[in-house]
Amino acid sequence: MKNRQPTDAPVLRRILLVIAYDGSNYCGWQVQPNGVSIQSVLQRAIEDLVGEPVMLTGASRTDSGVHALGQVAVFDTHMSIPEDRFAMALNQRLPKDIVIQKSVEVALNFHPRYQKVSKTYEYKILNRRIPLPCQRLYSYFVPQRLDLEAMRQGAAYICGTHDFKNFASTKTSVKDTVRTVYDLKLEKEGDMITLTIRGDGFLYNMVRIIAGALLKVGFRQKSPEYIREVLESSQRLIPGPTAPAHGLTLVEICYKEGLKKP
Amino acid sequence: MKNRQPTDAPVLRRILLVIAYDGSNYCGWQVQPNGVSIQSVLQRAIEDLVGEPVMLTGASRTDSGVHALGQVAVFDTHMSIPEDRFAMALNQRLPKDIVIQKSVEVALNFHPRYQKVSKTYEYKILNRRIPLPCQRLYSYFVPQRLDLEAMRQGAAYICGTHDFKNFASTKTSVKDTVRTVYDLKLEKEGDMITLTIRGDGFLYNMVRIIAGALLKVGFRQKSPEYIREVLESSQRLIPGPTAPAHGLTLVEICYKEGLKKP
Structure with a gap:
């Protein structure tokens, strides 16, 4: 039996x-x-x-x-x-x-x-002279003046399919560093700048490194074209300090084939 | 000497x-x-x-x-x-x-x-089915459906000079309970309802009691006219539960004669 x-x-x-x-x-x-x-x-x-x-x-x-x-x-x-x-x-x-x-x-x-996905992250920058206590854990406080238009010009180079090796932490172990960014927006409401980025995947620390590089452009330490240079460089080029973790939020993960039930 | x-x-x-x-x-x-x-x-x-x-x-x-x-x-x-x-x-x-x-x-x-002042407070209500962790300390989570139009109609009765004795905590010790509310707005952005109130002064717990009473109207447990009834009642009439503290923010205090220097 x-x-x-x-x-x-x-x-x-x-x-x-x-x-x-x-x-x-x-x-x-x-x-x-x-x-x-x-x-x-x-x-x-x-x-x-x-x-x-x-x-x-x-x-x-x-x-x-x-x-x-x-x-x-x-x-x-x-x-x-x-x-x-x-x-x-x-x-x-x-x-x-x-x-x-x-x-x-x-x-x-x-x-x-x-599974194939699109992921959306938000990075928040509080841009005013003095910090706000209730925002301290949910945004990166930046007191310096920012050239938002220059940051937007720099952001445009990020969109598309690129080798993002220079926008990944050196601690990363992945071999394939090519990713597609579908969309990158920079919006300002009052003192708060929100960077919203959507792509098919992100390397380790990639969004925070992009935010850091765009801040360098915002401070006018670098021109918007600097973002393209870093992307296109075959050398290891460090685009700037990684923006701190607490400004970052994983907003959404969309599965391209949907959530098939059994 | x-x-x-x-x-x-x-x-x-x-x-x-x-x-x-x-x-x-x-x-x-x-x-x-x-x-x-x-x-x-x-x-x-x-x-x-x-x-x-x-x-x-x-x-x-x-x-x-x-x-x-x-x-x-x-x-x-x-x-x-x-x-x-x-x-x-x-x-x-x-x-x-x-x-x-x-x-x-x-x-x-x-x-x-x-000194003579106008004070502005904000009361935030997160109105969605499921709470949001990053908002938990800065807004009152209300999962029930809210009739915002009815709340706005109720809010209109609050504006003006009234005896707000029924909108003060019983723990208050002040004798004069007449106050003037210059403005009361209810705005919705996404899931967040923000009540903004400006007046010449507020009794103990007054903004939180007003928020609680307006929520009762929003739940359709009471009609908008209930707010007027509570205001006009010579009896002690308790308008509803006091909304919790963490939804409240003291936004601004304006001194009418300005800040005179010596």
């Missing part, structure tokens, strides 16, 4: 979470030797809910201090509650600085990193 | 500070038996700078969790640095959640509370 599982045995499902967080009090998304990571807090909340060990795989490894409105992560579970209930049930178990925005079931072979 | 002071003895000056703070980590403006107050942290920083004991008098006693962009306070000192340098020198001694925006010398008889 064959040892068969009963037909009502719980099936394995892959659950995708869209996660917003305030990164101020964490060492980043990924589990680190020191400091509490968003991934570890979330993983514990999931295991507490589903009552089985889970592996949580995120789409982006955000650094310490970086925020998210739409981080994406998946885990597998045998729990059989409706897909949208995971969000609610997890939010009851999570601290207030991590909030699941949405939960959906996806195909078991769906991988948040190897 | 008379015991005269030398003519170059430092003169007493009254310095006015415009202060912005993130109230999240404080027990409010005023010194309290338990918890750290903004006033005490600021007073210590001033004494450390000027090297003499000071009395710091604030214009508004903001509650725990309430934020400020333009709190006003004064102190007297013999220190003779230029008036605008106090701001810079104090910011070097203050934590990042308290930032002096401006310092000016005023007349020695200037009192931040007994």
Whole structure:
């Protein structure tokens, strides 16, 4: 006689979470030797809910201090509650600085990193003479005058498909440094400048290095054409200081083939 | 021979500070038996700078969790640095959640509370299905549907000179509860509703009680006319729950006679 599982045995499902967080009090998304990571807090909340060990795989490894409105992560579970209930049930178990925005079931072979995506990041610059306390954790304070028009001219060179090797941290290990930036906007509202960038993927620290390079143009230390020079240089050319983490927010990840259900 | 002071003895000056703070980590403006107050942290920083004991008098006693962009306070000192340098020198001694925006010398008889003023407060309501972590300390999260038009109709009754006794905390001790509200706006941008109110003064918890009453109208638990009923009632009528402190920001205090220098 064959040892068969009963037909009502719980099936394995892959659950995708869209996660917003305030990164101020964490060492980043990924589990680190020191400091509490968003991934570890979330993983514990999931295991507490589903009552089985889970592996949580995120789409982006955000650094310490970086925020998210739409981080994406998946885990597998045998729990059989409706897909949208995971969000609610997890939010009851999570601290207030991590909030699941949405939960959906996806195909078991769906991988948040190897699927084709467009990602959107925002980098905020508070440009006024004196800092504002309530903005200190969510924007980079820059008291110097900025030439926004020059920054926009520089930003235009970033758009398109380029080898962004000079816009990646030297700590990066990836071989293929070609990426496509679909769109880069610089908008100003009151004292706040928001850089919004959308692309098919970003190298390690790429958005913060782009923000730093555009600030150099904004300070008129470099001309807008400097951005093109750095892009086109076959030498390693460091475009400027990396802008600090706390100005950065992972806004959205769109999966090009959508979120196919099983 | 008379015991005269030398003519170059430092003169007493009254310095006015415009202060912005993130109230999240404080027990409010005023010194309290338990918890750290903004006033005490600021007073210590001033004494450390000027090297003499000071009395710091604030214009508004903001509650725990309430934020400020333009709190006003004064102190007297013999220190003779230029008036605008106090701001810079104090910011070097203050934590990042308290930032002096401006310092000016005023007349020695200037009192931040007994001078005629107009004060502006903002109350922020995040109105969406799921909370946003980076907004959690700076807005009141309300997931229910809100009838903004009804709230605006209710808000119109608040404007003008009224006895606001029913819009004050029962803990208040003031006798004269008549105040003038010059302006009350309700604006929506994305998910964020901002109530901006300007008046010649506000009773204890008045803005938060007004926000709570308008939310009751927004939920359609009460009609807009309910606001008028509460205002006109000679009985003690409690208009609804007081909206929580962390949605509130003291935006600006304008002194009608200006800041007269000595």
